[in-house]
Amino acid sequence: MSRNPLDYQLNSSLNKSNSSFITDPILFTAVLAILTFGLVCLYSASGQDISMVTKQGIYISLGIILMLIISSIKERYYRPFLINLFWIGLLLLIWVLFFPAQGYNTDRWIDLGPFGFQPSELVRLTLPLAVAYHLTRKDRQPDLLDWLVVLFFIALSSFLVFKQPDLGTSIIVFISGFLPVFLSGFPLSIIFAGSISLIALSPLIWMSLSEYMKGRIFTFIDPNADPLGAGWNIAQSKTAIGSGGIFGKGYLNGTQSQLDFLPESHSDFIFSVIAEEFGLVGISFLFFLYGIILYRIFVISFNANTQFSRVCSASLGFIFLIYLVINVCMVSGIFPVVGVPLPLISQGGTSIIVHLMAFGFVLSLKRVETW
Amino acid sequence: MQRFRDLDIGRKQLQILQSRSFFIFIVITLIFLVFSYQILRLMVLDNVNYVSQSDQNRIITVPIYPARGLIYNSEGNIIVENIVSQDLVFYGSSLLELEENLNEIKGILGEESLLWDAGEQSSKDLSINLRQAILYKDLNTSQIAKFQLEKYKWPSVQIKPSLKRLVIDDNLYSHVVGYLGPVSREEIFSSNNFKYPLNYFSGKKGLEKNYESILRGSLGYRSIEIDAYGNEIKEISRISPQRPGNLYLSINKELQLIAKNELNGRKGAIIGLDPSTGLVKVLVSSPDFNPNLFNGTSSSGELSSLLTDKESPLFNRVISGNYPPASTLKPFIGLLALENKIIDWDYSIDDKGFFQIEGEGRKYRGWKEGGHGEVNLKKAIAVSSDVFFYQLATSLTIDRLSNFLEQFGFGLISGIDLDNESSANLPTRNWKLGAVGESWFVGDTVNLGIGQGYITITPMQLALATSVIVNKGIAYKPRIVERINQNETDKEILYEVKIQDQSHWDGLQDAMEAVTNSWYGTAYNLSLSGENKIAGKTGTAQIKSLTEEGLSVREEYEEIRESISDRDHALFVGYGPIQEPKLVMVVIVENGESGSSVAAPIAQKIIDTYLRESP
Numbered sequence: 001m002s003r004n005p006l007d008y009q010l011n012s013s014l015n016k017s018n019s020s021f022i023t024d025p026i027l028f029t030a031v032l033a034i035l036t037f038g039l040v041c042l043y044s045a046s047g048q049d050i051s052m053v054t055k056q057g058i059y060i061s062l063g064i065i066l067m068l069i070i071s072s073i074k075e076r077y078y079r080p081f082l083i084n085l086f087w088i089g090l091l092l093l094i095w096v097l098f099f100p101a102q103g104y105n106t107d108r109w110i111d112l113g114p115f116g117f118q119p120s121e122l123v124r125l126t127l128p129l130a131v132a133y134h135l136t137r138k139d140r141q142p143d144l145l146d147w148l149v150v151l152f153f154i155a156l157s158s159f160l161v162f163k164q165p166d167l168g169t170s171i172i173v174f175i176s177g178f179l180p181v182f183l184s185g186f187p188l189s190i191i192f193a194g195s196i197s198l199i200a201l202s203p204l205i206w207m208s209l210s211e212y213m214k215g216r217i218f219t220f221i222d223p224n225a226d227p228l229g230a231g232w233n234i235a236q237s238k239t240a241i242g243s244g245g246i247f248g249k250g251y252l253n254g255t256q257s258q259l260d261f262l263p264e265s266h267s268d269f270i271f272s273v274i275a276e277e278f279g280l281v282g283i284s285f286l287f288f289l290y291g292i293i294l295y296r297i298f299v300i301s302f303n304a305n306t307q308f309s310r311v312c313s314a315s316l317g318f319i320f321l322i323y324l325v326i327n328v329c330m331v332s333g334i335f336p337v338v339g340v341p342l343p344l345i346s347q348g349g350t351s352i353i354v355h356l357m358a359f360g361f362v363l364s365l366k367r368v369e370t371w
Numbered sequence: 372m373q374r375f376r377d378l379d380i381g382r383k384q385l386q387i388l389q390s391r392s393f394f395i396f397i398v399i400t401l402i403f404l405v406f407s408y409q410i411l412r413l414m415v416l417d418n419v420n421y422v423s424q425s426d427q428n429r430i431i432t433v434p435i436y437p438a439r440g441l442i443y444n445s446e447g448n449i450i451v452e453n454i455v456s457q458d459l460v461f462y463g464s465s466l467l468e469l470e471e472n473l474n475e476i477k478g479i480l481g482e483e484s485l486l487w488d489a490g491e492q493s494s495k496d497l498s499i500n501l502r503q504a505i506l507y508k509d510l511n512t513s514q515i516a517k518f519q520l521e522k523y524k525w526p527s528v529q530i531k532p533s534l535k536r537l538v539i540d541d542n543l544y545s546h547v548v549g550y551l552g553p554v555s556r557e558e559i560f561s562s563n564n565f566k567y568p569l570n571y572f573s574g575k576k577g578l579e580k581n582y583e584s585i586l587r588g589s590l591g592y593r594s595i596e597i598d599a600y601g602n603e604i605k606e607i608s609r610i611s612p613q614r615p616g617n618l619y620l621s622i623n624k625e626l627q628l629i630a631k632n633e634l635n636g637r638k639g640a641i642i643g644l645d646p647s648t649g650l651v652k653v654l655v656s657s658p659d660f661n662p663n664l665f666n667g668t669s670s671s672g673e674l675s676s677l678l679t680d681k682e683s684p685l686f687n688r689v690i691s692g693n694y695p696p697a698s699t700l701k702p703f704i705g706l707l708a709l710e711n712k713i714i715d716w717d718y719s720i721d722d723k724g725f726f727q728i729e730g731e732g733r734k735y736r737g738w739k740e741g742g743h744g745e746v747n748l749k750k751a752i753a754v755s756s757d758v759f760f761y762q763l764a765t766s767l768t769i770d771r772l773s774n775f776l777e778q779f780g781f782g783l784i785s786g787i788d789l790d791n792e793s794s795a796n797l798p799t800r801n802w803k804l805g806a807v808g809e810s811w812f813v814g815d816t817v818n819l820g821i822g823q824g825y826i827t828i829t830p831m832q833l834a835l836a837t838s839v840i841v842n843k844g845i846a847y848k849p850r851i852v853e854r855i856n857q858n859e860t861d862k863e864i865l866y867e868v869k870i871q872d873q874s875h876w877d878g879l880q881d882a883m884e885a886v887t888n889s890w891y892g893t894a895y896n897l898s899l900s901g902e903n904k905i906a907g908k909t910g911t912a913q914i915k916s917l918t919e920e921g922l923s924v925r926e927e928y929e930e931i932r933e934s935i936s937d938r939d940h941a942l943f944v945g946y947g948p949i950q951e952p953k954l955v956m957v958v959i960v961e962n963g964e965s966g967s968s969v970a971a972p973i974a975q976k977i978i979d980t981y982l983r984e985s986p
Contacts, residue, residue, distance in 0.1 A: 139380065140380060141380070141384075179395075182391055182395075183387075183388050183391050183392065184384075184387075184388075185384065185387040185388075185391075236428075238413055238421070239421050239424045239425050239428065240425070241410070241413045241414060241421070242413035242414060242417055242418055242420065242421025242422075242424075243418070243421040243422045243424065243425035244414055245414055245415070245418045245422065246414065246415065246418075255425055255426075255428070255429045255596075256425050256428065256429075259428075259429050259596070259597070259598040259599055259604065260598050260599040260600065261425075261428050261429070261598075261599045275410075275414065279414065280410070280411075280414045280415065283410070298392070301388075301392075302385070302388075302389060302392075307381070307384045307385075307388075310384070310385065310388050311388065314388060314392055318392075318395055321399060322399070325399055325402055325403060325406070328406055329402065329405075329406050329409075332406060332409045332410060332413065333409065334402075334405055334406055334409055
């Protein structure tokens, strides 16, 4: 917590003071544009189900409100509470393992009346924030104990999600926890050693995977072996993307999605619907919007005046990017189907709200301390 | 100092952050490059493939099956048509669900028209047959009403109309029209211009089989867009099916009725055809069957009892039955003897009642004790002298006999438009060597002279051979279908028999006229009762040979009569009216004993009726 004049001097030379309500209008506009585009696509992908779009609209509104509230708070007011937020998320993770909501395939939901809520989504936001806080709370490089403590909680969190079982989110939680560690200067030698032991332990890890997870990985390796079973999703998704061509089949005219050949078209596979209906042009536009968001986040990160702000915003930016890359690689058949939604577009309340809250933190971190 | 350290750390931390961020960017960029390549491959390079794949997903082509062609009799009345049958169909693939539903439905609809039995075949059908199974076939109105009231209980079960083949007069045309049956795997694979669905019915016998490609018509097609569950979204295009051909038969209902009634359940075969065209006017084989049992609504028990019936009602005796021609062969042998100048019309012998081969002791007896006395060819045919023809056959030898008889179509199939025709047996020396393992004896030739022994014929062959006599040397190919829609079928010459002296044909006709019209003729009874003068030849085919020389023919036969199935077959071939023959008839009554009193009156009656109907 450096409040010395030199810090101010350093940062004021890099950045302009910002006290407006929305600290980064470009980022905010790009987010709104993607959300709008997403709602339009969801209408098509859901088989023109207006009630699903309405519900999604409510989630988005809620997420935007939360984003604006968070963005308006100065970093120093919430920073000490980030650890507590993480504890709450961790407790909820343990809670779902023992008291899962009925009516879902996996034990990852908490029933909140009309809505379901996934604590794993919350954790993948609060974990990196708490880790970043813990590692940057002193004005020096973290010591060994700091590293060990955060690594333990990262491993614990991702293990709890893995047990739900949710391989995709468990990987995301691990990455989102490890990103601030890596960015804070975790010794590279340990990373190398860790990767080597991970490779050595991989047979053991494989044995601990459930049949459902193994099945997904097998399907990924050879999707054509079982085209009507688990590989069906990928085969249909590739057909949808490929048949879209350069200009697409037109809005609401995607036969793969409108005739229900594409499963999960409103959630994980919504990218395939966009590709089918809007073609290469449409997805280029989508990547352009995502690019703006990412660019703004990293500008904010590199220009921030505290290590906490830098690590936090860069981590949140990478998490967002990793979501995007995993999802598009998954639906185009490069990665196995691990159940990761397309950020800001796929149907699903918790995911969108958490992404928007993350943007709230990024916008808040841009507020320059004035005293 | 402290400040500088802070500044130092801040710089260092920013540096680490930026370089490590850069590293992550590189990794993600590499992944993104792979992704970009994949997207370009899918959307640009392989776009055409994926477009066609998505079209294959959503567009299916469904054949439209035309209603099967109709069949009319010579009076122009429909004898085979299609009617709507309301079937109860289960849609789904769960056998368990099917059986649960069926048990409940059975309680309401009863067992009547129940088609599904939980056999192996049925459960296989469910998995192969597009996930549907017919539970009930041809529901009656009260069953339909009962089901409609409670159908909400079984969403997977629906009433579905289908077309069912109906033969109107049940058994009357059974061996002519034949029947349908479920299409076989071979048919599905071998028909290249018609795509049979698995549960389709195709012709299995009779005209239904022979004219399958005409009756089934040609397929129409519709392209429809479907969703992932196979539900139809919309029709994209349609080619209507072509109207199938209707068959117009030369078969006459009145004649069929008389023939069937006259046989009255006895085994036998009756065929009548127009000698000037080859068109078949009457074709009855008895016992017969009801073709409607084969339309898919009968239980398998009914069908299997039909198939295993010892009387073999499915067997068409007219074209497949093998009978000894007996004395009906005599006119042909007489003609050959004339042709070879072995005899002329004036040549006569003294028939003492038996014949002996020179140098052999065995006596071949005639049917009449003591013989017919002085007989020439005409009288020998009229009184049916066995001794006369024993002698002719012996002089002619087997080689000349079988050569000549083949010209009349014996031993050959006629090519009538029905299936499963038999060529019967025209023996030769080589045939006997191969089939019996013995060489040909003169005694075999003697027996052949009276149409007994190794020779067998089908009633169809006999009718054609007789029409050669009527037409003085020509037989036309027999056919049942006179026209298909408006197109007449072709009249074709089947056999042409050339002889040196054409007047022999007249002599032969004279002799056959004498059979029915001279006081000594074997069928003189006809000229007393019949409306029209007809000519003909009787025959009595022995099933058991008479060999006991100690007994008289009559005594020995009395013993054989004890068993009905050993009694002689009654045969009659005839044509009428004499001046301008319109119908050639062959009547065979199995175990009917007398050609003249049992078979001949049936022929007379049919010819009389025919002439009354179409003078």
